[in-house]
Amino acid sequence: MDNQPRISAIAETLIQPSSGWVSLRLGELWDYRALLYFLVWRDIKVRYKQTVLGASWAILQPLLTMVVFTIFFGRVAQLGPEGIAYPIFSYAGLLPWTFFSLGLTQSSNSLVGSQNLIKKVYFPRLAIPIASALAPAVDFVLAFLILFPMMAYYGTRPTAMVVWLPFLALLAFGSALGAGLWLSALNVQFRDIRYVIPFFTQLLLFVTPVIYSTAEVAPKLEEMGIPVWIYALNPMVGVVEGFRWALLGLDAPIFSLVLTSSIATLVLLVTGLLYFRRMEKTFADVV
């Protein structure tokens, strides 16, 4: 066995109090990629254990929401643009929305839910919210499987712009993680956050064009003195509109929306990372 200490390979670690804003140490996160992988894998494996319907939940949730939306918002309230079936319209929006809201909720609660780990083992704490935001990707992919038969049924053809979907999904992940980083770190100190999250995601749904399209609300917002770019600061505006544009060929001032939302996501993510890393040292003592 190779027990000879290899001097060159021995890493020296310096442990001392840190203060203020600290570096992100993303390289270290890479060293722990096996852990990240297993955390995601655990979340996925455990999610639907001991449920009757199992992974069908991943499809049922957006599907049933779509049915309810179609009846009340599509038929009764007559929302949604002309020339596209409302079920397809809302489902294409619900896909990234569900991915985002699940990721946000789970990463926000992740640190508090992993108290045991945090108090007993060292690893880059970032792995926890990242894994939690990543795990709903499986649900997301499963929910996609329903979309294509639906599109075939309603005679909607995907456009060539579907190549942008991975980028848009990444944007949804980034904004879920960015918000999740802020909220999970705050949640360690203030358990109020736990109660804020469901409320927050619910409100966010109404200011995101899932039920309606941006084109429908933009003129009225302008009338109220709110320019569309302010509306698009909600990162999910760009993502949801982008999804419909790429999948269904729905026209929207897509470039400016996605750009604004990307910038907002980037800001959220970077500040979230910085704040998380700054508070990280206190997690084990406070959580």
Add this chain to the structure above:
Amino acid sequence: MNDAILAEDLGKRYFIGKQERYRTLRETLVELAASPFRRVGNLLKGHATGAADLHESFWALQEISFAIPEGAVVGIIGRNGAGKSTLLKILSRITEPSAGLARIRGRVGSLLEVGTGFHPELTGRENIFLNGAILGMGRGEILKKFEEIVDFAELEKFIDTPVKHYSSGMYLRLAFAVAAHLEPEILLVDEVLAVGDAAFQKKCLGKMGEVAGQGRTVLLVSHNLGAISHLCPTTLMLERGRLEAYGPTDEVITQYMAKVSTQLAIPLGDRTDRRGAGPMRFQSIRLTDPDGTQSGSLRSGDSGVFEIGYRSTDGKPLIKVLAQIHVADHIGNLLFTLSTHFTDVGRFETLPPEGKIHCQMPSIPLAAGVYTVSLGCSVNGEFSDNVKEAFQFNLVEGNAFGSGQAPIGQRHGSFLVHHQWHQAHGRGD
């Protein structure tokens, strides 16, 4: 030789939330209105606790300096609250020190708890991978050692069963097996040998000895002085957050025992190494026979009375008093607990501001030997006072079995158990 761990002036300060007394309603309202903002302010400044006021702090560790050479196996001893676990947490980077620094050469594996991150819904196999990754092993490394881990845990048959169906013994075996196959250059272990059945403990001790023999650096926290002296040539002793001694294990253990004895010489009421700030304070304790004559030579199996003197700090009567006596053997293993809560007394409804309470045992169920006693109490549901190793008593050999023969704690185990032997009928198989 190089130092694997070098600590210089390490310190760790914790902030304790202080309960503030609001004097007037107006102040209360102002305080209520202002505090969320102040908390948010503190939070943005990156203070340790946003939720607590930052007035009061205590040093869990202070001015700790030591060097541990590569390949050394070092024990860490000290009483509860001495800072042993905090030290390991700092060295394993779970928590940051508040002062000083430590240099660590090599990959650190820490084992502060057995089975951290085990998920009850996952199978044994899945948990091995998950737990291995949490402890810092790569996937390849786990795959390579998988068979060995399963062998060690003796769980071949159940490896694909969810661990929620495991018995606690099986669970511990699996958890320890993963941990035991961790091969970092530096291993930090906290009190994990205290779990599992005797046979498995022995196996773990063997594994630890093997690890130590491979030239790894090991730091081992334990209350089990026997294990420490068996495994560790040198030992480090902490006392109330400070490094009290660091040297050959025999010497340090002797010093530790002496320390415990000197603590005992201090009158209970003057002891400062206590926790809790409630109204009830223990003042004295003795063990006597039921007549109340002095305790010096109580025999194993005799009936005995713990007589506990207390005083109320605010001179008022004490209400709803729950008292507990913990009896441990000479190296600190808890043997049993006597609590008002276990008896029909439950809690004393009211006690005068100063007085004595008695706890009577019809027969002291302990073999001859030396035992230590810790005391705790709560008043009206609030934790009030706690003194570890408040008292030590010695039982001499008695004649509890009426045979003239009696067990001795050191040789036969601590307990005095009445038993009978008979010749029975039938064949030997």
